[in-house]
Amino acid sequence: MADDTVLRGHVTLEYPFTRSTGPVVGAFLTGLREGVIVGIRRADGSVLVPPCEYDPETAEPLTEIVEVADTGVVTSWCWNGAPRERQPFTSPYAWALITLDGAATPMLHAVRVDSPAAMQTGMRVRAKWRAEREGHISDIECFVPEDAS
Amino acid sequence: MTAPLDPVAPPITLPPSLRDVEPVQRVRTPFRLDYEVSAGRSMAAYLRAMKEKRILGERCPVTGQVFVPPRGVTPTSGLVTTELVELPDRGYVESFCVTRVPIPGRDDLQLPYVSAWIVLDGASVGFLGLVADIPPEEVRLGLRVQAVWRPDDELGETADNIKYWAPTGEPDVEITSYEYVGQPGEAP
Amino acid sequence: MTDIAIVAYAARQQAEVEENELEMIAPLIEQVRSETGLGPDDIDFTCSGSSDFLAGAAFSFVLTLDATRPVPPIVESHVEMDGAWALYEAWVKLQIGEAKTALVYGYGKSSPGSLRDVLATQLDPYTVAPLWPDAFGIAGLQARLMLDAGDVTERDLAEVAARSLADAADNPNAVRAGAHSIDELLAEPYLHDPLRAHDCPARADGGAAVILAADDVARRVCERPAWIRAIDHRMDVHHFGVRDPRRARSAELAAQAVGVTSDKVDVAELDAPFSHQEPLLVRALGLDAANTRINPSGGSLTGHVMMAAGLVRLGEAATRVHRGDADRAVAHATSGPWLQQNLVAVLEGD
Numbered sequence: 001m002a003d004d005t006v007l008r009g010h011v012t013l014e015y016p017f018t019r020s021t022g023p024v025v026g027a028f029l030t031g032l033r034e035g036v037i038v039g040i041r042r043a044d045g046s047v048l049v050p051p052c053e054y055d056p057e058t059a060e061p062l063t064e065i066v067e068v069a070d071t072g073v074v075t076s077w078c079w080n081g082a083p084r085e086r087q088p089f090t091s092p093y094a095w096a097l098i099t100l101d102g103a104a105t106p107m108l109h110a111v112r113v114d115s116p117a118a119m120q121t122g123m124r125v126r127a128k129w130r131a132e133r134e135g136h137i138s139d140i141e142c143f144v145p146e147d148a149s
Numbered sequence: 150m151t152a153p154l155d156p157v158a159p160p161i162t163l164p165p166s167l168r169d170v171e172p173v174q175r176v177r178t179p180f181r182l183d184y185e186v187s188a189g190r191s192m193a194a195y196l197r198a199m200k201e202k203r204i205l206g207e208r209c210p211v212t213g214q215v216f217v218p219p220r221g222v223t224p225t226s227g228l229v230t231t232e233l234v235e236l237p238d239r240g241y242v243e244s245f246c247v248t249r250v251p252i253p254g255r256d257d258l259q260l261p262y263v264s265a266w267i268v269l270d271g272a273s274v275g276f277l278g279l280v281a282d283i284p285p286e287e288v289r290l291g292l293r294v295q296a297v298w299r300p301d302d303e304l305g306e307t308a309d310n311i312k313y314w315a316p317t318g319e320p321d322v323e324i325t326s327y328e329y330v331g332q333p334g335e336a337p
Numbered sequence: 338m339t340d341i342a343i344v345a346y347a348a349r350q351q352a353e354v355e356e357n358e359l360e361m362i363a364p365l366i367e368q369v370r371s372e373t374g375l376g377p378d379d380i381d382f383t384c385s386g387s388s389d390f391l392a393g394a395a396f397s398f399v400l401t402l403d404a405t406r407p408v409p410p411i412v413e414s415h416v417e418m419d420g421a422w423a424l425y426e427a428w429v430k431l432q433i434g435e436a437k438t439a440l441v442y443g444y445g446k447s448s449p450g451s452l453r454d455v456l457a458t459q460l461d462p463y464t465v466a467p468l469w470p471d472a473f474g475i476a477g478l479q480a481r482l483m484l485d486a487g488d489v490t491e492r493d494l495a496e497v498a499a500r501s502l503a504d505a506a507d508n509p510n511a512v513r514a515g516a517h518s519i520d521e522l523l524a525e526p527y528l529h530d531p532l533r534a535h536d537c538p539a540r541a542d543g544g545a546a547v548i549l550a551a552d553d554v555a556r557r558v559c560e561r562p563a564w565i566r567a568i569d570h571r572m573d574v575h576h577f578g579v580r581d582p583r584r585a586r587s588a589e590l591a592a593q594a595v596g597v598t599s600d601k602v603d604v605a606e607l608d609a610p611f612s613h614q615e616p617l618l619v620r621a622l623g624l625d626a627a628n629t630r631i632n633p634s635g636g637s638l639t640g641h642v643m644m645a646a647g648l649v650r651l652g653e654a655a656t657r658v659h660r661g662d663a664d665r666a667v668a669h670a671t672s673g674p675w676l677q678q679n680l681v682a683v684l685e686g687d
Contacts, residue, residue, distance in 0.1 A: 006355045007193035007306060011184040011393045011449075018177050023161050025463045029173040036166050048578060050464040053158065056574040067164040076485070076582075078477025079530035084454060086181075086469040095474040097482075097577070105578025108465050108478075116530045121485050135173035137467050178467050180458065184393035184449040189357025220403055221360045227377050227406030229363050 024053045027065045032139040035129050038065050039103050046104035070127035071146055072100035079116040088142060094119050098143055112142040191221035194233060196306035202298055206272055208232045214273035218308070238296035238311070240269035241322040247285045263288050267314055282315035291321035341431045342555040342562030343684065345369040345548040346652030350510040350640035353448045354542035358392065362444045363404040365546040369440070373548050373558040377406035380548075381436030383413040384427045386420035386443040387644050390455045405440065412436070419443055420545060421608075421647030421670030421680050427549050428568055437551045444544025445644035452540060452643060459673060461575065473537055475674045477529045479582040480613040484531055488583055489616050491531065495522040497612040498535040498638055505635025510649075513539040513639045538610035538641035545648045547655075563655035563666070563684040567595035570680035573673075580675060588621040588669070588679035595683050598623040603663035604630045606650035608671045610637045618669060622681065629667075633657065647671065651682060658686040 021029055024040060028050050031038040040051030041064040048055075048062070055062055077096040083089055088110045096119075097106035111125055125143040133139035188196055191207060195218045198205045206217035211226040215234050223230045245265035252258065263285050268275040280288055282297070294314035304310050347368035354361050370376055383405045389397045398415045405411060416422045420443015427439035447455070453471040460466040460475075483489050499519055505511035513535075528534045548558075555562040571587035571594075573580055592598075605624055609615040615636070619626050634653040637646050647670020654668035665685050672678040 007188040007196060008185050009188065011186050012181065013184070013393050014181040015179070016177070017180050018175050019462060020175055021173060021463065023172070026173050027161065027163060027167060028464065029176055030167055030170060033173055034166060034170055036164075038164060038167065040161075048576070050461075050576075050578070052576055056576050056579045061158040063159050063161045065161055065163050065167065067166055076478045076481045078474050078481055078532070079527065080471075080474050081527070081529065084451075084469065084471055086454070087471075088468055095470055095478060097478055103578075105576075108468070108470065108577055110468065116527075121481065136176055137464050176463060178462055182390070182393065182450055182455060182458075186393060186449045187355055187357065189355075189360050191360070192357060220400070221357070222363045222403040224403045224406065224408040227363075227366070227404055229360070229367065 022053065024051050024062070024065070027051065029135040031067070032137065033133045033135040035133065036067050037070050037100060037127065038067050039105075040064060041066050047102060048105050049100055049103040049107050066102070068100045068102035070100065070129075072098050072103065072125060074111065074119070074121055074123050074125055075099050075106045076121060077111060077119045079119065088138065093142065096125075096143065098125060109137075109140060110142040112144055118145070189221060191219040191233075195219055196308075198235075199308060199310050200304050200306050202238070202304065202310065204236045204238055204269065206234045206236050206269075208234050215271055216274050217269060217272050217276065234271070236269045236271050238269070238298075239317065240267050240272065240294060242266065242280060242288065242290060242292040242294060243268045243275050243324065243327070244290060245280060245288050247288070261285050265314065267294065278311065279313040280315070281313040289321065291324050293317045293319040293322060339432055339434065339551050340555070340564055341428055341549055341551050342559065342564045343547055343651065343655035344550045344555050344559035344562050345372040346545065346655055347372075348510055348543065348545035348645070348649050348652055350512055350541040350543040350642050350649070352512050352541055354446055357400070358387075358397070358444055358446050359401045359403055361446065361542070362401050362442055362544045362546065365544055366404045366440065366442060369546045369548045373550070375438055375548060375550075375558060377411070380438050380440045381412065382427055382430045382439040383411055384415065384423040384430075384439065384441050386416045386418045386423035386648065387445060388417055390458060391445050391447050391450060391452070391643060393450055401444065418644070419647035419670050419672055420547075420645050421651055422570065422672075424547060424549065424648060424651060425568060425570060425680060428565060431549060431551050437554050439549040440546065441549060441648065442544060442546040443645035443648040445642050446542045447540060447643045448542050456674075461577070465577065472674070473529045473532060476537070476611045476614075477532045479675045480531050480536070480611065482582050483613050483617065486583060489613055491523060492519060493616060494536055494612040495519045497615045498522055501632060501635050501638040502535070504633055505639035508635050508639065510543070511539075511635045511639040512541045514635065532611065535638065536612040538637050539639050541640050541642050543642040543645060545642070545645045545652050547648060547652055559659070561659050561661065561686050563658035563686060566683045566685050568680070568682040569594035570678065572678045573676075575677070577674075582675045583617070585617060585621045585676040585679055588618060588671075588676060588681065591679050591681040592622040595681050597667055597681065597683060600665055602629045602667050603665055604633060604654060604657045605667040605669070606632055606634060606636070606654040607669045608637055608647045608650045610641055610646070610671070612638060614671075614676055617676065622667065622669065624667070647680060654682075654684050658684050661686070
């Protein structure tokens, strides 16, 4: 008589989260709203992108926000052939580590090309900016090959 | 009056492009994850019985104490427990709290409301429930209560089938102890 | 230093478990208790590892405490980590003499949610997580760097997968197993170029339970205890750009701290959820792959329980010592993107 089928229920965990940024992450996001990408200078002169408040190797506070280019080189990529909800696009694209001109460290973002055949480590890309920006990592819609129209 | 705290980190310097613009200080990062959870064997039995207006507990194989809702393992034994016990839908208030402020998303709760720790006859532990049909200032420890169920066509596999607990009018239970290590199934 | 050993281990890995987490872990705890004869009253300290993000609820580990017989009250702790780190905390408790026995368990039921999206929430919340990059995509970036640099070839990755799948045929807990030729595996399409399906972890629900005991207690309850000679864990920096994904510096440091290479290693159970991470870890730990049996259990490629995979590696390594298949074994656990956190232990039998 007892029902042995598995009893399931739907649970949604949802939070609105508005995070305070502080001055360093705030500067990065301000830059995105203004259509520029910034990093922060380390003691050895190299520029960390995205910027962080303390040097990850020495723990010293970092203070000098520096503008870098919105063009750079793909240092690694991985094809996302079946995009998931909340990801940047519904059609396939590449995740990539992109080292911008002027930066010593790569940042992670999406590269929009038609197929993995169009991706190559070392290719040059440029940021495609959204027309309306608010100070969010997705103010950069994606990166595209530098010579794309 | 104390002086304001000095900032720990020195102030940052900005490139020309960011010097004269309003700085971003907040960013929206909404979070959402979805789950299809399975209730598990014991909880499924409890929820299915709820739909039939029956309340199930489980009996500890070591101490004989009765726990409700049943989880499949009793905390007094740590052993997988399969003996389910049917409990009446009546018991008493072991403790309570009167709340006069609203909760976001719970417009269904009429203020003030009384949340109470309900111990069913035969159970060794209580659980949270609403007490109503009585002025809040008359709610007291030991008050005997009975479940008020939703209409049959509104019943589901949920403890929400019990709208609230209402006084039965019987004499109060005399609570002499809050220890659950007494005789199994007996009200303390 | 007190002699502390793993004296019992039980695990379960299954593609999808229908019971809830408490019903899933309770039989494993009962099993290690009955193997050692150590009941709830004989356990001085209990520590578990699990994640609220898998369960979709705050304080979700409280649900499973019933299996530890918490009434009357016990001495207990929890880490929002793989059970391997719960074992570390229990080891510390025994080292400082506050306990002689400990029950450790880790578990994860990831099937109700979407694990690959859950894992996106551990990334930088301002600059990375809002793009919701899934765990396989992140791992693929590391694999590409290794392939581009010549650290590994796609053939090397297929060899790791083929060997793991073949070894898993002997493991009743494996969710993926079988004989496949390298060419067969290389003919499979990419799942996330450059990763193929078999290069990625075999997600499973389940858990593991372990009992630790000190000195004479260990000798009394276990015929050949797996003594934890040394254990250490380290963490790499969070900022993606600063890490070199071709190395796991935290694993290198932990391996040096425990002296992995000070003697022959018969068996190494490495928590490498992705195939490219095995050769990376072999190099990081300084292992001699030609003379060490790597992942005889099949490893995380053939069965991976989030929050328990590391504890399973410890248990599998200990089992080889218990059985006499190994005199000296190394066990490794990892957490976070690109092997961000690593725990390494050396186990020895008398």
